[in-house]
Amino acid sequence: MPVVLAFVAAFGLAIGSFLNVVAYRVPAGLSVVSPPSACPRCGHAITARDNVPIVSWLLLKASCRSCKAPISARYPIVEAITGVVFLVVSLRFAAAFLGDLLVSPRLAAADGLEWIAFLYLGAISVALAAIDLDVRRLPDRIVLPSVVVGVVLLGAADLLRADLVALGTACAGAGAAALLFAVLWFVKPGGMGLGDVKLAAVLGLFLGQLGIAQLVVGIAGGFVLGGVFGVAVLVVRRTGRGTAIPFGPWMLAGAWIGVLAGPAIARSYLALVGLT
Secondary structure, eight states, X not given: OHHHHHHHHHHHHHHHHHHHHHHHHTTTTOOSSXXXXXXXXXXXXXXXXXXXXXXXXXXTTSBOTTTOOBOOTHHHHHHHHHHHHHHHHHHHHHHHHHHHHTTOHHHHHHHHHHHXXXXXXXXXXXXXXXXXXXXXXXXXXXXXXXXXXXXXXXXXXXXXXXXXXXXHHHHHHHHHHHHHHHHHXXXXXXXXXXXXXXXXXXXXXXXXXXXXXXXXXXXXXXXXXXXXXXXXXXXXXXXXXXXXXXXXXXXXXXXXXXHHXXXXXXXXXXXXXXXX
């Protein structure tokens, strides 16, 4: 298990390097594969030795090898966050895969598909959060394909397990979350964007796959985190109520709380209000 986790974390760092490209190019409508990465000031191509996650930034002392233009700390931060996300996801899902690997190849395949699906969710979570913080958008180029990827990977996992309940709750979660956000968008135009509605469908799909507790806690968690942050911004910055605050990062953070601790939080809440 430690070897697997180390490999996945290292893979996450590499994916984080690619997500930096995604976060910069997708909002600008550019290709994420061509042309190769280069210094925005002098145009010097980024070579393989200068593209090692985190290490290259440190060795280059946060500056371009050619023109010495500063390289933002955001690059290693995104890489590090992605590595941590991949590690956490693997801690949550890898054990089931490894446990079933020698017992039932069919169940191991289902576990593996689910693991890959949530690694994918982790990757787009980092990219979408970075983009929403930058430009207040959740691009369709990332969000809409994620619905397809989620349906294919999670649906295949559920069919391999013959688990029609999980398949049903995943689909219901996607529909219910999208409907909730669509109603909020319709009731208060400008309060949130259609990108939030589409992202809600993605998060509802993945959360519903895991269960009702994860779904409810994950969706509610986004509102709680976003609300707390909004109040904090109003107090600290003394801004007006009309100040735009990106909601996508809080939706994503809430969803991951649901993934990792949904049942425990749900039980604690129910005990607190005397329902258990």
